[in-house]
Amino acid sequence: MPDxxxxxxRNLHEVFAERDPQRRWAAIERTYTEDVVFTDPEGVSRGRQALNDKAQALLDGAAADFVFEEDGPAYLGTDTAALAWRFGPSGSPVARGVDLLTIRDGLVSALQTLLAP
Incomplete structure (x- = not known):
């Protein structure tokens, strides 16, 4: 079971940064519960397919040289975790945010993304 x-x-690098749909879907299946709830400034999405659709739309709208990079240490709790990230050309981010995970039975059951203004 992953910690x-x-x-x-997985959430940052194998799902939201993964441009290959098949590899991304495999990562989604081993990372999130079937009923995962994803909340971002655009609203709430429920289920693995909806989360996949959000990741695909984000990558479709980004230039090919845009990458996700970790932007600080991971913060870990017993059933929660957080990680700051940046997105854009390597070393020149155009967006920054924080992902907050809720973990249930070894999988992510909720993902909340907060964006820096």
Whole structure:
């Protein structure tokens, strides 16, 4: 069973940064519960497919040289974890945020993304 640090890594690098739909879907299945709830400034999405659709839309709207990079340490609790990130050309982010994970039975059951103004 993955620990919180591994789930943070998967969420950022293997799901939201993954441009290959098949590899991303495989990561989604091993990272999130079927009923995962994803909340971001645009609203609430429920389920793995909805989360996949959000990741795909984000990547479709980004230039090919945009990457996700960790922007500080991981914060770990027993059933929660957080990680700051930046997005844009490497070393020149155009967006920054924090992902907050809620973990249930070794999988992410809720993901909340907060964006820096």
């Amino acid at each position: 919180a640090k591994e789930l943070l890594h």
